[in-house]
Amino acid sequence: MNGKSNAYATTEERLRAVIERDRDADGAFVYGVRTTRIFCRPWCPSRRPRPENVEFFATPAEALAAGYRPCRRCRPEGDGPPDARLAAVVRACRTIEAADAPPPLATLAAEAGLSPWHFQRVFREIVGVTPRQYAATHQARRFRASLDQGDSVTDAVYAAGYGSSSRAYENAGRRLAMAPTEYRAGAAGLAIRYRVARCFLGWVLVAASARGVCAIELGDGPEELERLARERFPGARLEAGDAEFAALVERVVAGIERPRCGPGPELPLDIQGTAFQERVWAALRELAPGETATYAQIAARIGSPGAARAVGRACAANRLAVAVPCHRVLRGDGSLGGYRWGEERKRKLLEREGEDVDC
Numbered sequence: 001m002n003g004k005s006n007a008y009a010t011t012e013e014r015l016r017a018v019i020e021r022d023r024d025a026d027g028a029f030v031y032g033v034r035t036t037r038i039f040c041r042p043w044c045p046s047r048r049p050r051p052e053n054v055e056f057f058a059t060p061a062e063a064l065a066a067g068y069r070p071c072r073r074c075r076p077e078g079d080g081p082p083d084a085r086l087a088a089v090v091r092a093c094r095t096i097e098a099a100d101a102p103p104p105l106a107t108l109a110a111e112a113g114l115s116p117w118h119f120q121r122v123f124r125e126i127v128g129v130t131p132r133q134y135a136a137t138h139q140a141r142r143f144r145a146s147l148d149q150g151d152s153v154t155d156a157v158y159a160a161g162y163g164s165s166s167r168a169y170e171n172a173g174r175r176l177a178m179a180p181t182e183y184r185a186g187a188a189g190l191a192i193r194y195r196v197a198r199c200f201l202g203w204v205l206v207a208a209s210a211r212g213v214c215a216i217e218l219g220d221g222p223e224e225l226e227r228l229a230r231e232r233f234p235g236a237r238l239e240a241g242d243a244e245f246a247a248l249v250e251r252v253v254a255g256i257e258r259p260r261c262g263p264g265p266e267l268p269l270d271i272q273g274t275a276f277q278e279r280v281w282a283a284l285r286e287l288a289p290g291e292t293a294t295y296a297q298i299a300a301r302i303g304s305p306g307a308a309r310a311v312g313r314a315c316a317a318n319r320l321a322v323a324v325p326c327h328r329v330l331r332g333d334g335s336l337g338g339y340r341w342g343e344e345r346k347r348k349l350l351e352r353e354g355e356d357v358d359c
Contacts, residue, residue, distance in 0.1 A: 039063035044074035065128030088112035102135035133275035212268035218341040280314035
């Protein structure tokens with residue numbers, strides 16, 4: 001982008017620019033609409049989105065990395081990386097989305113006029129994931145949309161381009177956080193166990209599906225966290241955890257209180273995110289207690305050196321406090337940066353991890 005970004009630095013200023021369709025804001029940022037997964041220029045003539053559904057990005061490349069598609073009316077992909085490369089990647093994304101099954105890398109590269117190796121490197125640099133990972137995410141999204149429309153699991157399997165139901169259960173089931181048949185039934189009876197406990201940061205909510213821990217949230221009180229659980233899992237059947245679950249919660253609290261000693265055996269996690277987010281979260285879990293990295297270093301570690309801002313957004317989307325240690329990521333100048341559960345908690349976590357503890 002350019003120097004205009006300083007004039008539209010806050011969320012309020014950017015929302016105002018979108019509402020007013022401010023053409024002076026063009027080039028300062030783009031915005032994505034979570035409900036449509038499309039990103040636009042600030043002045044786009046399309047219907048104004050609800051503020052709570054808007055997500056802002058500094059460049060089109062960041063929006064692409066987060067899984068958004070460019071708007072066909074305002075064509076925001078004209079900014080960012082060199083036009084020829086970005087246009088080739090956008091065409092490849094559209095090809096992947098329109099195909100009945102994921103196209104081979106060689107086919108996508110030939111359409112872009114690049115070698116497979118070069119094309120994959122460019123695609124990953126701009127989108128943040130490989131063409132194969134992008135295709136898997138889009139397939140799972142198409143499978144879910146088909147189930148949402150009332151299609152049978154069998155019809156949804158083939159509508160999404162899976163060659164067999166076993167492939168769909170393997171690839172899409174993990175992103176649905178339940179078996180496709182359970183999702184098809186509306187997930188109204190899906191059991192989510194939860195418990196709230198005290199820790200040195202205040203209170204912690206631990207929630208788990210049958211697959212593993214799906215939420216670790218920090219808050220100021222049990223009422224706040226229980227309300228958050230109801231909002232987070234509105235279609236599920238929330239159940240207070242039993243004695244066995246209490247032991248799991250104790251392991252989570254131990255990991256918060258005594259991070260250098262660890263929570264014991266590896267926690268079973270039910271991690272749900274885009275392919276890019278999951279790559280970021282996997283890299284974060286490789287950071288040891290007391291070790292920190294910058295957003296740019298994590299971006300380089302996952303093979304997307306230009307995606308530092310997208311890494312920051314992946315950290316903000318993390319719902320598994322401490323288990324996925326996004327608190328260990330700092331700004332390039334060494335300052336704390338943001339944290340989903342408050343900067344003060346981030347500071348305390350890092351201080352606790354820096355202590356010399358006798359386990």
